[in-house]
Amino acid sequence: MKPIFNLSLYLVLDPDLCGGEQGMVATALAALAAVAGGVTIVQLRAPKWKKRQWVSAAFALKAALDPLNIPLIINDHIDVALLVDAAGVHVGQQDIAPEMARQLIGPNKILGLSTSNAGQMAAVPLDIVDYIGVGPVFATGTKLDASPVIGLEEFALLMQIKSLPAVAIGGIGLGRVAALRAAGADGVAVVSAICGQANPQQAAQALRLEGEISDV
Amino acid sequence: MKPIFNLSLYLVLDPDLCGGEQGMVATALAALAAVAGGVTIVQLRAPKWKKRQWVSAAFALKAALDPLNIPLIINDHIDVALLVDAAGVHVGQQDIAPEMARQLIGPNKILGLSTSNAGQMAAVPLDIVDYIGVGPVFATGTKLDASPVIGLEEFALLMQIKSLPAVAIGGIGLGRVAALRAAGADGVAVVSAICGQANPQQAAQALRLEGEISDV
Numbered sequence: 436m437k438p439i440f441n442l443s444l445y446l447v448l449d450p451d452l453c454g455g456e457q458g459m460v461a462t463a464l465a466a467l468a469a470v471a472g473g474v475t476i477v478q479l480r481a482p483k484w485k486k487r488q489w490v491s492a493a494f495a496l497k498a499a500l501d502p503l504n505i506p507l508i509i510n511d512h513i514d515v516a517l518l519v520d521a522a523g524v525h526v527g528q529q530d531i532a533p534e535m536a537r538q539l540i541g542p543n544k545i546l547g548l549s550t551s552n553a554g555q556m557a558a559v560p561l562d563i564v565d566y567i568g569v570g571p572v573f574a575t576g577t578k579l580d581a582s583p584v585i586g587l588e589e590f591a592l593l594m595q596i597k598s599l600p601a602v603a604i605g606g607i608g609l610g611r612v613a614a615l616r617a618a619g620a621d622g623v624a625v626v627s628a629i630c631g632q633a634n635p636q637q638a639a640q641a642l643r644l645e646g647e648i649s650d651v
Numbered sequence: 652m653k654p655i656f657n658l659s660l661y662l663v664l665d666p667d668l669c670g671g672e673q674g675m676v677a678t679a680l681a682a683l684a685a686v687a688g689g690v691t692i693v694q695l696r697a698p699k700w701k702k703r704q705w706v707s708a709a710f711a712l713k714a715a716l717d718p719l720n721i722p723l724i725i726n727d728h729i730d731v732a733l734l735v736d737a738a739g740v741h742v743g744q745q746d747i748a749p750e751m752a753r754q755l756i757g758p759n760k761i762l763g764l765s766t767s768n769a770g771q772m773a774a775v776p777l778d779i780v781d782y783i784g785v786g787p788v789f790a791t792g793t794k795l796d797a798s799p800v801i802g803l804e805e806f807a808l809l810m811q812i813k814s815l816p817a818v819a820i821g822g823i824g825l826g827r828v829a830a831l832r833a834a835g836a837d838g839v840a841v842v843s844a845i846c847g848q849a850n851p852q853q854a855a856q857a858l859r860l861e862g863e864i865s866d867v
Contacts, residue, residue: 485745486727511702513730518751529701535734 437543438506438522441475442566442602442622444643447510448496450481452630456492460499462635467503469640472647474629475622478525480510493519506545513539523547525568528555537563549604551582553593561598568624569593571605572615576627581605587614594619609638612645622646653759654722654738657691658782658818658838660859663726664712666697668846672708676715678851683719685856688863690845691838694741696726709735722761729755739763741784744771753779765820767798769809777814784840785809787821788831792843797821803830810835825854828861838862 446466448459459479467473477500479493489512497519500507506522509515513536516524523545526536533548540546549568550556559567571581572590584605585593594601603615604624612623625642632638662682664675675695683689693716695709705728713735716723722738725731729752732740739761742752749764756762765784766772775783787797788806800821801809810817819831820840828839841858848854 485743486747487745490747490751512728514728514733514747514755517730517755518747527701529703531702531706531730531734535706539730539733 437565438545440506440522440545440566442600443646444472444474444639445476445478445602445604445622445624446474446629446639447478447480447604447624447626449626449630450484450492452627454631456488456495459492459630460495462630463496463505464499465635466629466639467500467505469636469643472643473636473639474505474643476506476508478508478510478624480525482511486512486515489515490518493521497521508545508547516540516544523565525549533560533563547602551585553596556593556596556598559599564599566600566602566621567597568604569597569601569620570603570624572603573606573611575606587618590615590620591618609641609645612642613648616646653781654761656722656738656761656782658816659862660688660690660855661692661694661818661820661838661840662690662845662855663694663696663820663840663842665842665846666700666708668843670847672704672711675708675846676711678846679712679721680715681851682845682855683716683721685852685859688859689852689855690721690859692722692724694724694726694840696741698727702728702731705731706734709737713737724761724763732756732760739781741765749776749779763818767801769812772809772813775815780815782816782818782837783813784820785813785817785836786819786840788819789822789827791822803834806831806836807834825857825861828858829864832862 453459453462497507508523508525509521510525511530525547527549545565547566548564572585574584600621602622602624603620607623607625608628629635629638669675669678713723724739724741725737726741727746741763743765761781763782764780788801790800816837818838818840819836823839823841824844845851845854
């Protein structure tokens with residue numbers, strides 16, 4: 436059965452920002468422990484890493500997240516996801532195509548796809564993909580090969596044509612969550628707004644609270 | 652059933668040196684067409700590529716190689732190998748560990764592992780790995796993260812302790828093949844000695860001939 440997932444606060448763990456494997460596990464656990472609700476889903480993304488390190492970190496994260504029922508999503512590397520039995524996989528437009536990714540992971544894993552414009556959103560195979568990432572909404576320093584910035588106004592238009600749950604990504608931090616949720620995002624994905632923050636628990640709680648307010 | 656493989660002349664295709672996907676297919680086909688025997692096994696290695704491009708090139712190479720019964724080996728990305736049903740996978744010391752790679756590919760695929768010293772060779776799980784790459788024997792410009800150069804003398808010592816078929820790699824070109832085979836290598840792996848050569852067919856034939864002489 437496919438795991439239930441909640442995109443509200445989607446933490447993308449970057450080892451450079453999070454202090455490597457140990458830092459990522461610690462950050463994820465802290466960001467989950469927020470009293471008023473923390474991150475709801477976690478992705479591992481380490482574009483500079485070799486795969487032996489990916490596997491090690493993915494096993495460590497899975498061991499930390501499974502007891503809390505928080506899905507672990509593996510970016511790009513489906514072989515790593517299969518090995519550690521992750522909850523799902525996230526692919527970009529230049530990664531393995533969604534149809535092929537689904538073929539590899541089977542029906543019971545979550546599959547996310549990055550999109551950055553209306554054309555890419557219209558091309559998403561709705562019976563294959565479970566959620567889309569939409570971005571970068573704002574300028575970001577944490578993904579060097581990102582597409583052109585969308586902006587909040589265009590993002591709101593994209594949310595009106597979406598056919599799948601959508602998480603906003605790119606330059607998102609405190610003060611930007613409410614507007615994105617109001618524009619129609621089902622959640623926000625953050626990297627540096629939690630990774631590398633002095634208090635990841637507090638950071639997660641504040642982001643989550645800002646999102647919840649807009650849900651009312 | 653696991654495909655039979657012959658390491659005699661192992662062509663590693665690099666898109667930068669081979670003119671991208673089309674150039675790689677053309678090079679492989681030319682290098683196979685040598686009258687006196689050409690390359691015997693082909694690996695795709697494209698560390699700079701995103702995976703959608705890997706998949707496209709791997710399908711194209713497989714279509715070209717299958718009719719000739721030449722095994723296609725995919726470097727590092729086991730997800731790509733599974734998708735295109737490649738003959739095998741090659742992993743390095745920092746890639747997915749051989750035991751885990753075997754778990755993903757099952758018993759009927761070829762599994763190769765890079766080694767560069769006696770300690771790494773002694774640690775190879777013999778019931779899991781099918782062949783080892785040993786190198787870099789000589790200095791190479793085509794693999795930027797290569798280990799320290801072994802040299803021919805040390806390579807000959809390593810060949811005396813090997814327990815699996817071994818292919819020499821690293822800086823190998825015409826004039827170096829006979830000595831490596833005489834030292835005990837079951838074959839030689841080349842990149843630039845065929846990729847980017849004006850006449851890949853002739854280059855492959857000359858390399859193969861030099862290897863065969865040492866077999867007598």
